[in-house]
Amino acid sequence: MRKALRWLPxxxxxxxxxxxxxxxxxxxxxxxxxxxxxxxxxPGMNFVEEKPYAGYRFxxxxxxxxxxxxxxxxGTFKQRFTLLNKSTDRPTVFFTSGYNVSTTPGRSEPTRxxxxxxxxxxxxxxxxxxxxxxxxxxxxxxxxxxxxxxxYKALKPIYTKNWLAxxxxxxxxxxxxxxxxxxxxxxxxxxxxxxxxxxxxxDSAYDRFLATVGDKxxxxxxxxxxxxxxxxxxxxxxxxxxxxxxxxxxxxxxxxADKAYENVVLDLIWGFWQYHLQSECASIPATNASTDxxxxxxxxxxxxxxxxxxxxxxxxxxxxxxxxxxxxxxxxSPHLKxxxxxxxxxxxxxxxxxxxxxxxxxxAMRDIDRWxxxxxxxxxxxxxxxDPWGAEPFRLGRDAAERHDYRFFAPGGNHGSxxxxxxxDQRAKATAEVLDWAGVAPAAVKKDAKLAKPxxxxxxxxxxxQTLDREHSLxx
Numbered sequence: 443m444r445k446a447l448r449w450l451p452x453x454x455x456x457x458x459x460x461x462x463x464x465x466x467x468x469x470x471x472x473x474x475x476x477x478x479x480x481x482x483x484x485p486g487m488n489f490v491e492e493k494p495y496a497g498y499r500f501x502x503x504x505x506x507x508x509x510x511x512x513x514x515x516x517g518t519f520k521q522r523f524t525l526l527n528k529s530t531d532r533p534t535v536f537f538t539s540g541y542n543v544s545t546t547p548g549r550s551e552p553t554r555x556x557x558x559x560x561x562x563x564x565x566x567x568x569x570x571x572x573x574x575x576x577x578x579x580x581x582x583x584x585x586x587x588x589x590x591x592x593x594y595k596a597l598k599p600i601y602t603k604n605w606l607a608x609x610x611x612x613x614x615x616x617x618x619x620x621x622x623x624x625x626x627x628x629x630x631x632x633x634x635x636x637x638x639x640x641x642x643x644x645d646s647a648y649d650r651f652l653a654t655v656g657d658k659x660x661x662x663x664x665x666x667x668x669x670x671x672x673x674x675x676x677x678x679x680x681x682x683x684x685x686x687x688x689x690x691x692x693x694x695x696x697x698x699a700d701k702a703y704e705n706v707v708l709d710l711i712w713g714f715w716q717y718h719l720q721s722e723c724a725s726i727p728a729t730n731a732s733t734d735x736x737x738x739x740x741x742x743x744x745x746x747x748x749x750x751x752x753x754x755x756x757x758x759x760x761x762x763x764x765x766x767x768x769x770x771x772x773x774x775s776p777h778l779k780x781x782x783x784x785x786x787x788x789x790x791x792x793x794x795x796x797x798x799x800x801x802x803x804x805x806a807m808r809d810i811d812r813w814x815x816x817x818x819x820x821x822x823x824x825x826x827x828x829d830p831w832g833a834e835p836f837r838l839g840r841d842a843a844e845r846h847d848y849r850f851f852a853p854g855g856n857h858g859s860x861x862x863x864x865x866x867d868q869r870a871k872a873t874a875e876v877l878d879w880a881g882v883a884p885a886a887v888k889k890d891a892k893l894a895k896p897x898x899x900x901x902x903x904x905x906x907x908q909t910l911d912r913e914h915s916l917x918x
């Protein structure tokens with residue numbers, strides 16, 4: 443999972459209306475003390491800020507977490523999270539992007555569906571939620587799952603109704619890992635566009651995907667433009683270096699502007715299908731386009747900043763995890779034969795400073811995969827048909843239906859696919875299950891899933907795609 447692995451492909455929700463003279467949802471009442479004060483009574487809680495939003499209380503906190511949950515005495519760090527409070531008598535959705543947390547009010551799709559509260563947690567080691575000094579050996583999927591478990595246990599006495607976990611891309615992976623290690627915490631899990639790289643050394647699924655995605659003409663033109671970008675590399679790299687110098691960008695981690703450029707170009711086809719649609723194939727430049735046009739297109743799709751030191755630094759925790767547990771995709775590019783100068787550079791170790799040791803643990807994803815197939819319950823996986831990250835999806839067991847496990851693909855969808863984009867019968871089924879898991883399914887929906895729809899109205903500001911933050915570079 444690297445650049446194109448911007449798995450930060452995506453998910454979202456809304457606001458309640460307030461009648462004249464009525465107190466806004468989430469406001470303190472005589473029967474319910476102020477939610478901010480209730481949370482701050484929990485040991486280790488620290489208030490950061492509050493941002494008003496109609497119908498909710500939106501608060502930012504930090505929570506003191508053990509650096510090592512296995513040895514809590516070895517110190518703590520402050521982990522940032524946000525609370526979108528509607529009412530403590532509503533279900534709660536536990537969201538994570540798997541990266542930084544947004545401090546702007548926003549709702550994930552499950553939160554809108556169940557008309558509930560949302561707790562959004564920043565993933566450990568993404569700044570500012572990073573221990574100082576950082577012991578990188580404590581950045582693993584179990585420690586992160588324990589972070590979620592501990593915060594859930596702290597908040598559950600306040601939010602006593604049902605809880606669901608969700609996230610998109612790396613967040614969908616995170617929600618799945620949380621469920622594997624703490625299967626009794628959540629009443630259901632909705633994981634969007636979550637890759638499942640069980641065997642990091644066997645990536646032929648990506649080759650098969652890239653050979654068939656979209657239509658033949660679009661694939662051919664993307665290949666042609668990618669090749670031309672390397673044919674003209676010396677001219678473009680000179681311009682790239684000039685841009686970097688003018689903008690204070692450096693290349694110490696990858697080694698040079700030329701090495702960074704090779705990574706940028708390798709991201710091109712993956713990045714197109716991750717964030718764009720078949721309908722956008724017409725925007726691909728002609729092979730004989732000007733260098734100015736080619737330069738602009740490569741920057742738009744892949745992003746020249748992605749492999750600079752400054753672009754990589756924010757995502758060091760992701761690349762570290764990709765190179766130690768999560769795995770990362772690789773794919774063949776026979777049309778680029780003779781044009782690649784740095785064999786083996788396109789992998790996570792190239793993007794993490796050398797003073798941070800990394801050793802891959804092949805058993806980590808195999809364990810997750812076995813658990814999902816054999817033991818998971820009430821889990822919904824949503825993928826996009828044309829999203830490269832979905833080439834290796836989570837696999838469900840033969841008795842999946844009995845365990846209420848589901849996997850759906852949005853037709854023509856990319857890394858931003860969600861429940862709303864599924865075909866009608868799958869959309870209704872997924873929505874009905876989410877409502878049931880949350881304990882808020884209307885009686886009519888229990889009788890007929892086709893009647894299922896989100897309980898909260900759409901809000902353009904609050905319901906932006908939150909599961910997937912678009913990022914340049916091969917990252918989920």
